[in-house]
Amino acid sequence: xxxxxxxxxxxxxxxxxxxxxxxxxxxxxxxxxxxxxxxxxxxxxxxxxxxxxxxxxxxxxxxxxxxxxxxxxxxxxxxxxxxxxxxxxxxxxxxxxxxxxxxxxxxxxxxxxxxxxxxxxxxxxxxxxxxxxxxxxxxxxxxxxxxxxxxxxxxxxxxxxxxxxxxxxxxxxxxxxxxxxxxxxxxxxxxxxxxxxxxxxxxxxxxxxxxxxxxxxxxxxxxxxxxxxx
Numbered sequence: 093x094x095x096x097x098x099x100x101x102x103x104x105x106x107x108x109x110x111x112x113x114x115x116x117x118x119x120x121x122x123x124x125x126x127x128x129x130x131x132x133x134x135x136x137x138x139x140x141x142x143x144x145x146x147x148x149x150x151x152x153x154x155x156x157x158x159x160x161x162x163x164x165x166x167x168x169x170x171x172x173x174x175x176x177x178x179x180x181x182x183x184x185x186x187x188x189x190x191x192x193x194x195x196x197x198x199x200x201x202x203x204x205x206x207x208x209x210x211x212x213x214x215x216x217x218x219x220x221x222x223x224x225x226x227x228x229x230x231x232x233x234x235x236x237x238x239x240x241x242x243x244x245x246x247x248x249x250x251x252x253x254x255x256x257x258x259x260x261x262x263x264x265x266x267x268x269x270x271x272x273x274x275x276x277x278x279x280x281x282x283x284x285x286x287x288x289x290x291x292x293x294x295x296x297x298x299x300x301x302x303x304x305x306x307x308x309x310x311x312x313x314x315x316x317x318x319x320x321x322x
Contacts, residue, residue, distance in 0.1 A: 119172050119179060120146055123157065126194025130257065131168065134202055138307075141165040142205060150174025156181055159201040159208075166205035168198070184276075189269060192262040196254040196269055199308065203253030206309050207246060214242040217313075220320055240286055248292040248319060251277070252312035259299040260308060266299045292319040 116124070124144070134140040143165055147154075151171035156178040160167035172178040185193045207213050216222055223241065225234035251273060258269050274293050281288060295301060295315045302311040 116146065117173065119182075120170060122182070123170055123172060123178070123194060126191050127157070127168070127198035129261070130195050130198035130202055134205070140202070140205060140209065142202075143167050145169045147171045147173065152176070157197055157201060159204040161205075161208040164209075166208060168201055168205075185272065186268070189265055189272065192258065192265050192269060193272060195261065196258050196273065199257035200250035200254035202257075203250040203309065203312060204246065206253075207249065213246065214239075216245070216320070217317060220317075240284075243286040244284070244288055245316075245320070247287050248289040249312055249316045251289045252292055252296060252315050253308050255293075255296050256302055256308035256311040259302055259311070263299055270297060291322065292316065295319055 124146075131142060131144065134142045141164060145160070145167050147170065150173050152174050154171035154175055154177075156170065156172055156175060158169045158171070160169050182190065204213075222238070225237045229237055255266075255270060255273070258266050262269070270293065274290065277287060277289050277293060281290070292315065295318055301315060303314050
């Protein structure tokens with residue numbers, strides 16, 4: 093009952109003036125309920141400027157859960173209406189892992205939020221040098237290649253934050269959720285593309301791969317740097 097009251101309070105705070113909780117679909121409510129522990133932690137413990145945006149229009153083909161950034165605030169955006177991908181993603185999760193998997197996905201977006209707030213988006217840490225685009229690529233594709241590598245790094249960091257959250261909050265499910273995330277990243281994989289984070293996931297195969305103590309961001313940073321070095 094306490095979780096229900098907390099969740100309803102979160103909805104009332106997050107969605108007014110966007111919408112009343114009664115305006116939400118069952119699917120939107122389920123996604124929000126799953127993300128709520130991460131959102132509450134971000135706001136109450138980490139004091140991150142995080143808003144929730146539930147898209148009221150149909151959004152076929154959009155990522156069901158994504159992170160935007162505007163006016164110095166992170167926007168956790170749900171695009172679920174008219175979007176079959178939203179239900180498909182839920183259906184791909186074993187039922188007993190649904191809540192923990194939704195938390196992992198929300199924590200992934202929280203990793204993006206932290207990078208935006210730090211002004212570090214697309215930037216390499218000190219001591220690392222960005223690769224040059226292959227000279228064989230046409231000039232108009234070289235920037236696209238560099239952007240793809242940068243996106244891949246950011247996606248890897250987000251995945252590691254999600255797994256660090258799982259290690260801290262759902263250690264009993266870590267192995268299965270790591271396998272689920274690896275399967276998601278392996279599906280229709282183009283090696284080296286935007287969502288090819290498998291090299292980093294391999295480093296995080298066991299929960300003990302993360303250093304103990306510190307925030308989920310600090311835990312992710314340590315493995316992320318190892319992946320960059322390799």
